[in-house]
Amino acid sequence: MGFPFPNGVTSYLSGGLFLGLGLMVMYLTLGVKAGASSFLSSTLTYVTPLKAERSSRQWRLLFALAMVLGAWLYAATHQAFFVTAVGWWRLALGGLLVGFGTRLSSGCTSGHGICGVASFSRASLLAVAVFMAVAIVTARIVLLLGVTP
Helix, strand or coil: CCCCCCCCCHHHHHHHHHHHHHHHHHHHHHCCCCCHHHHHHHHHCCCCCCCCCHHHHHHHHHHHHHHHHHHHHHHHHHCCCCCCCCCHHHHHHHHHHHHHHHHHCCCCHHHHHHHHHHCCCHHHHHHHHHHHHHHHHHHHHHHHHCCCC
């Protein structure tokens, strides 16, 4: 299929459709606009003094566990376990930067990019524009510097 999608687009399309369907079902049944960072923060209230979303943390914990279990089941059934040559410290640094950005923007890419944009939230539209701009600039800088895993 070409450089951007060397393995085709089927997995991306099906993943996007299932993600959209799942979020639609959550919104229609629970009235909740879902985002991964809100699931994480509410789950952390079990072990930290955070005050976020304590009233709904049981189903949010179940959702967070289902995301992990679903990824593991897919990897196990498709023999597609994630392996990377990227050093652990780069992964940890990336995770910290993503966490910082998530708190700074009051949400994550899934919350802003899927639910927020779908509901025409101005804050989410701006956040997604900033996410994309930073990602493009970062990718270009990394490419110019010749950084490899």
